[in-house]
Structure formats: structure tokens, C-alpha cells
Amino acid sequence: MKYIQAEYSGPLNGKVHIPGAKNSSLALLVAASLADDLVTLEGIPRIDDVNIIAGISRDIGMELKQEGGQVVIDPRRIHSAVIDPGKASSYRASYYFAGALLSKFGRVTIGFPGGDDFVSRPIDQHIKVFQALGAQVHIFSDYYVVEAAELKGADIYFDTITSGATINAMLAAVRAKGRTQLFNAAVDPEVVDTAVFLNRLGARIYGAGTDRIRIEGVSYLNGGTHSVIPDRLIAGAFLMAAGINGGQVTVQDVIPEHLGACLAKLEEIGVQVECGESHITAYGTGSLKATRIRTGMYPGFATDLQQPMTALLLQAKGKSIITDRVYPKRFAHVPQLRRLGAEIELRQESAFIRGGMPLQGGWVHASDVRAGTCLLLAGLAAEGRTSITGVEHIERGYEDVIGSFQSIGARITMCEMDAQELPGQIQLKG
Numbered sequence: 156m157k158y159i160q161a162e163y164s165g166p167l168n169g170k171v172h173i174p175g176a177k178n179s180s181l182a183l184l185v186a187a188s189l190a191d192d193l194v195t196l197e198g199i200p201r202i203d204d205v206n207i208i209a210g211i212s213r214d215i216g217m218e219l220k221q222e223g224g225q226v227v228i229d230p231r232r233i234h235s236a237v238i239d240p241g242k243a244s245s246y247r248a249s250y251y252f253a254g255a256l257l258s259k260f261g262r263v264t265i266g267f268p269g270g271d272d273f274v275s276r277p278i279d280q281h282i283k284v285f286q287a288l289g290a291q292v293h294i295f296s297d298y299y300v301v302e303a304a305e306l307k308g309a310d311i312y313f314d315t316i317t318s319g320a321t322i323n324a325m326l327a328a329v330r331a332k333g334r335t336q337l338f339n340a341a342v343d344p345e346v347v348d349t350a351v352f353l354n355r356l357g358a359r360i361y362g363a364g365t366d367r368i369r370i371e372g373v374s375y376l377n378g379g380t381h382s383v384i385p386d387r388l389i390a391g392a393f394l395m396a397a398g399i400n401g402g403q404v405t406v407q408d409v410i411p412e413h414l415g416a417c418l419a420k421l422e423e424i425g426v427q428v429e430c431g432e433s434h435i436t437a438y439g440t441g442s443l444k445a446t447r448i449r450t451g452m453y454p455g456f457a458t459d460l461q462q463p464m465t466a467l468l469l470q471a472k473g474k475s476i477i478t479d480r481v482y483p484k485r486f487a488h489v490p491q492l493r494r495l496g497a498e499i500e501l502r503q504e505s506a507f508i509r510g511g512m513p514l515q516g517g518w519v520h521a522s523d524v525r526a527g528t529c530l531l532l533a534g535l536a537a538e539g540r541t542s543i544t545g546v547e548h549i550e551r552g553y554e555d556v557i558g559s560f561q562s563i564g565a566r567i568t569m570c571e572m573d574a575q576e577l578p579g580q581i582q583l584k585g
């Protein structure tokens with residue numbers, strides 16, 4: 156079993172290249188299945204979720220070749236729209252296959268989404284989209300089937316702002332007959348990236364990036380080339396790393412505008428930030444101020460950044476409060492932080508953090524990708540060694556978590572434990 160060992164590292168300093176966004180890549184790779192010719196995607200990260208998509212693609216006859224920094228996709232010989240339920244449940248965004256293959260083939264059989272478990276992650280808005288476009292949805296215990304003799308454009312109002320269902324609606328409607336209008340749509344960069352990509356193939360999607368998107372259905376999509384946007388969530392976590400013990404970290408190859416709320420909050424608590432055209436530098440001043448954060452859908456403060464921010468706020472003297480409005484139960488990292496000595500209380504959808512208290516290394520478990528980042532940052536600030544299990548969750552989202560953190564001076568190592576061994580008899584692998 157793999158685990159990560161982190162040690163107190165002092166100030167972190169250096170430059171880090173930010174890879175392509177996981178959440179955009181998962182949409183783009185599936186969106187490519189809609190094309191009628193070869194597609195090349197640049198900047199797709201080498202992460203476990205992408206490997207699962209590669210496995211599903213093999214099963215259904217979609218060729219997917221990784222060539223250097225590019226993924227070349229040949230969707231011309233897809234022979235099946237039946238997605239293995241085990242693979243579908245191994246990550247969250249498998250629901251995009253439902254929208255895309257429904258759009259192209261009129262019927263899809265697929266397992267329920269997996270991914271990070273925040274207690275409740277409904278897909279009712281995805282189902283609402285399929286039904287509005289004229290499809291029938293049949294739910295079985297391990298899988299669901301979506302089918303339609305013909306998809307027809309419709310007006311769809313989202314009851315809640317959801318990036319996943321907004322993207323799925325574009326995938327499902329892009330080849331539907333006539334006009335689809337989405338109201339109360341998500342405005343996330345990943346929504347815009349997917350629309351830009353589809354339009355490059357010949358789709359007619361207007362208004363992505365606003366809360367009202369219009370899609371005029373087309374019957375054919377060309378091939379084409381597209382570069383995925385940089386991962387704003389990984390960038391945000393590295394900027395927070397600069398504040399942990401007071402250091403200077405530059406994230407390169409980013410779109411600073413995608414990190415507006417994160418940068419504003421960092422400034423507010425005393426981490427100075429300086430933006431260039433495609434890089435951001437964060438300067439930890441060594442003195443952090445407590446604050447209050449409420450997550451929200453983009454352009455609000457991302458729920459995916461509240462966990463690493465919790466690690467940072469543990470270093471800020473005084474009382475901070477983090478409220479997660481998007482996933483009110485997304486606090487699995489909190490009991491783990493308490494094992495390191497953190498003083499955090501959970502009440503309803505908020506974490507009350509008493510910052511400035513010393514942390515002490517220990518064994519902790521990452522139950523989801525951002526909880527992993529949070530524990531890693533806390534481990535770099537704690538006295539002694541922190542050992543983090545649940546590496547498979549971290550590797551769902553991070554291409555080279557060890558190498559990238561080591562490059563800014565973090566003392567972390569990937570270790571391997573024999574399943575028979577007890578903690579205490581651990582051997583270092585590398």
C-alpha cells in the first residue's frame with residue numbers, strides 16, 4: 156500500500172508548471188466522442204481518472220493514443236454505447252458519456268457516477284436535461300439507461316447551478332434537432348472550455364460563460380485540435396503552499412483570471428500575490444490573518460479549494476470560519492486534521508478553526524483528492540512526520556504530486572507499506 160510521508164519543510168520556494176485541468180479534461184475527452192473525425196487534445200494530465208476514460212474508450216471502440224503531451228482520439232469506430240458499471244463508478248464525470256453517446260447514438264447504458272464522496276451528489280439535473288430533450292431514463296440497481304428515438308432542442312432551467320449538468324446539457328444538445336436554451340447555467344471555465352472545443356469542431360454553442368447558453372443543433376462535427384485550460388485548483392493549492400511556512404511560489408502556465416476569488420482571499424489573509432500574463436507569484440509574509448470563507452459556484456470561492464485553505468488557516472492566529480455552500484458535508488479532512496492536533500469544530504455546514512496552534516505529525520487518511528492536498532500542506536507545517544494514506548484519491552487529480560511539491564522544497568516522499576506490516580514497521584521505498 157502506498158502512502159505519502161511529509162515532514163516539516165520550512166518556507167517553500169520555487170516555480171511550478173501547472174498541468175491541464177482535470178475537470179476540463181474529463182469533459183473534453185468524452186466530448187471528443189461526438190466528433191466524426193480525428194481529434195487532438197493537448198495538455199491532458201496523466202492522472203488516474205484519465206486512465207479510466209482510456210479503459211472505457213477501449214471497451215467501446217474509441218481509439219485514444221497518448222503521444223507526447225497530446226492525446227489523439229479516433230471516435231470513428233465506436234461500436235458500443237454500453238459503459239461498464241465498474242468503470243463508470245470509478246470516477247465522477249462518467250455521466251458525460253451518457254450525454255455524449257445519447258447525442259450520437261440515441262441510447263446509452265451506464266453505471267452511476269463515483270468520484271469523491273461528499274455524502275450527497277445528486278444527478279437529478281442531468282436526468283432533467285435528458286428528459287427535456289425527449290429521452291427516457293430507466294434506473295436499475297447498478298446502472299441506468301438513457302434512450303431517445305430523436306433528441307429535440309428544448310428550454311431547460313437548472314434548479315441549481317451545476318457545472319456538470321451544464322456541460323452534459325451541451326454534450327446532449329449539440330447534435331439535437333433545433334434550438335436548446337439553458338437558463339441558470341454554470342459559468343465555470345470548464346464549461347467555457349468545453350463549448351470552445353465543441354465550437355472548434357463545428358458545434359453552434361453561444362453564450363457559454365454567461366448564465367444563459369443557446370445551442371443550435373448540428374448533424375455533423377469535424378475533427379480538430381484543442382488545448383485544455385490549466386488546472387486552477389492545483390494552481391490555487393500551490394499558491395496556498397507559499398503561505399504555509401512563509402515562502403515564495405510561482406505557478407506558471409496559468410490563467411490568473413480563473414483564480415479571482417482565491418487570490419482575493421489570499422491577499423486578505425496576508426499572502427501577497429503578483430500576477431503576470433500567465434503566471435502568479437505568492438509571497439508568504441509569515442504572518443497570516445484569520446478570515447471567514449463561504450464557498451460558491453464560480454466565480455465564487457471554489458469548494459475544491461476550501462480544504463487546502465483550511466490547512467493554511469490553521470497557521471493564522473485567531474478564529475476562522477469556512478462554510479461550504481456547494482457541498483455542506485465536505486469536511487472529511489477535519490477529523491484527520493484533528494489527529495494532527497488541529498482545533499476545528501464542525502457545526503452544520505461550517506468548520507470553526509482555531510488557528511495558530513502547533514501541529515504534530517501522525518497517520519492520517521485522505522478520503523478525497525482535495526482532502527489529500529489539505530493533509531499534505533498540514534504535514535509540511537507539522538512537527539515531525541505525517542503519513543498520508545489514500546494516495547489513490549490524490550492521484551485521481553494530481554499528475555506528479557511528489558515531484559511537483561519536492562520541486563519547491565517540500566520534504567515529501569512516496570512510500571510503500573507491505574499490507575502485512577503494522578504502522579511503525581514502515582519501510583521507505585524511494
Ligand SMILES: CC(=O)N[C@H]1[C@@H](OP(=O)(O)OP(=O)(O)OC[C@H]2O[C@@H](n3ccc(=O)[nH]c3=O)[C@H](O)[C@@H]2O)O[C@H](CO)[C@@H](O)[C@@H]1O
Pocket residue numbers: 178179181247248275276277278279280281282315316317318319320341452458459480481482
Ligand atoms: C469532475 C468535476 O468536474 N468535478 C467538479 C464538479 O463536480 P460536479 O459536476 O459533480 O458538481 P456540480 O457543479 O454539478 O455541483 C454543484 C452543486 O449542484 C448540485 N447538483 C449537481 C447536479 C445535480 O444533478 N443536482 C444537484 O443538486 C451539487 O450537489 C452541488 O451542490 O463541480 C464541483 C463544484 O464546483 C467540483 O467540486 C468538482 O470538482
Ligand SMILES: C=C(OP(=O)(O)O)C(=O)O
Pocket residue numbers: 177246247248269270271272459524525552
Ligand atoms: C470533487 C472533485 O472531483 P470529482 O468531482 O471528480 O469527484 C475534485 O476534483 O475536487
